[in-house]
Amino acid sequence: MQTVDVIIIGAGLSGLYAATLLQQNGLSYQLYEASTHLGGRLRSSPATATVPGIDLGAAWFWPHQSKVPALLTQLGLGHFSQYVAGDALYQTAPDTPAERFAGMPGLSYRVAGGTAAIPAALAARLDPSQLHLGHPITQLQRTPNGWQVAGDTANPQDTYHGHHLLLAAPPRVLLQRTNLAALLSPPLQRALRQQQTWMAAQAKFVASYEQAFWREAGLAGQVFSRIGPMTEIHDASAAEDAGFALFGFIGVPAAQRSQISPDALRQGCLQQLAQLFGPAAAQASATYLQDWATEAWLCTDDDLTEARRHPDINLKPYAAELNELRLSFAATEVAQQEAGYIEGALYAVEQAVAAITQSPP
Numbered sequence: 001m002q003t004v005d006v007i008i009i010g011a012g013l014s015g016l017y018a019a020t021l022l023q024q025n026g027l028s029y030q031l032y033e034a035s036t037h038l039g040g041r042l043r044s045s046p047a048t049a050t051v052p053g054i055d056l057g058a059a060w061f062w063p064h065q066s067k068v069p070a071l072l073t074q075l076g077l078g079h080f081s082q083y084v085a086g087d088a089l090y091q092t093a094p095d096t097p098a099e100r101f102a103g104m105p106g107l108s109y110r111v112a113g114g115t116a117a118i119p120a121a122l123a124a125r126l127d128p129s130q131l132h133l134g135h136p137i138t139q140l141q142r143t144p145n146g147w148q149v150a151g152d153t154a155n156p157q158d159t160y161h162g163h164h165l166l167l168a169a170p171p172r173v174l175l176q177r178t179n180l181a182a183l184l185s186p187p188l189q190r191a192l193r194q195q196q197t198w199m200a201a202q203a204k205f206v207a208s209y210e211q212a213f214w215r216e217a218g219l220a221g222q223v224f225s226r227i228g229p230m231t232e233i234h235d236a237s238a239a240e241d242a243g244f245a246l247f248g249f250i251g252v253p254a255a256q257r258s259q260i261s262p263d264a265l266r267q268g269c270l271q272q273l274a275q276l277f278g279p280a281a282a283q284a285s286a287t288y289l290q291d292w293a294t295e296a297w298l299c300t301d302d303d304l305t306e307a308r309r310h311p312d313i314n315l316k317p318y319a320a321e322l323n324e325l326r327l328s329f330a331a332t333e334v335a336q337q338e339a340g341y342i343e344g345a346l347y348a349v350e351q352a353v354a355a356i357t358q359s360p361p
């Protein structure tokens with residue numbers, strides 16, 4: 001079995017970006033991803049000939065963020081402004097028409113073709129023989145030369161060796177699904193356990209349409225609702241003027257959602273859209289219900305019950321411990337800036353890879 005410089009765990013944005021930077025620095029790596037697809041929390045609906053991917057996870061980046069647009073340029077991907085022209089709606093009671101008010105123009109951007117285009121473009125520039133999908137890693141073991149990692153099977157073929165271990169998955173997920181905790185000092189364990197996996201307990205409903213009938217009615221597609229099931233709705237069109245869609249964050253908490261059938265939830269969401277935007281909204285060409293809370297490699301029990309709270313950890317006090325272990329964390333949750341966001345994932349990776357390349361394995 002070949003020993004690589006760096007074993008990477010997780011093929012979300014962080015893991016794939018880390019692989020890209022390691023490759024650029026001439027370091028060898030192998031990347032293991034638990035699920036059968038790339039991208040983690042960056043996921044889009046399957047693109048068709050006429051409709052590019054619509055975001056089912058992360059959707060926006062903002063004007064103050066610089067790393068995301070720089071990466072998009074590097075990857076040859078475009079972006080466009082979130083559609084906000086027109087009025088917004090406020091739904092306060094089930095039987096009363098929603099109140100119409102001047103929409104909130106806050107500027108944000110979307111990735112052309114959906115945010116999943118980013119991991120896809122990164123992966124396309126990597127050697128496919130180094131990317132291993134459907135490889136959950138649960139056993140982490142220190143060796144004199146670095147690390148040996150494996151899945152749950154005792155098959156020696158599924159044991160991998162690296163001089164350095166880069167953990168590009170949410171800290172809580174790693175603590176819950178691997179033996180990581182046993183390898184860390186109690187203060188570092190505690191600090192990592194406190195970092196909520198950003199947005200992991202959320203669910204999104206997306207409906208796509210042939211026409212943007214809400215735009216034609218002078219509406220932005222923006223809704224705030226006290227009724228639900230969706231509490232916040234936005235225009236989710238896949239491009240500036242194509243792939244028309246609306247999406248909403250489902251306000252039903254994860255524990256309650258798990259008691260409702262997906263079909264009933266879909267129907268409830270479509271009915272709400274029809275109530276807000278008229279009968280055309282019930283005639284969606286496709287619908288998607290993405291419940292992130294059900295994804296075992298992205299959401300933990302602890303994430304399900306807490307109020308939404310930004311991750312905020314300073315790993316500097318643990319630098320000596322991590323150095324000694326030849327271990328780095330690189331998911332967005334550990335970023336020193338913009339933690340939780342796509343931008344944060346890029347910050348976290350650049351810092352982790354800079355530390356590895358300064359003292360190469």
Ligand SMILES: Cc1cc2nc3c(=O)[nH]c(=O)nc-3n(C[C@H](O)[C@H](O)[C@H](O)COP(=O)(O)OP(=O)(O)OC[C@H]3O[C@@H](n4cnc5c(N)ncnc54)[C@H](O)[C@@H]3O)c2cc1C
Nearest residue numbers: 010012013014034040041058059060137169199332341342
């Ligand atoms: C509904 C939702 C909306 C969001 N909206 C926005 C937004 O609008 N703007 C924004 O900036 N951010 C948003 N985010 C956050 C954004 O998605 C994340 O910041 C970003 O995708 C994190 O990337 P990551 O690679 O660090 O982690 P992840 O995407 O979580 O990737 C981690 C990967 O590790 C894998 N993994 C975990 N454990 C193991 C293991 N033991 N072995 C192997 N593989 C493992 C997982 O399967 C996953 O693929 C949103 C997130 C969600 C869920």
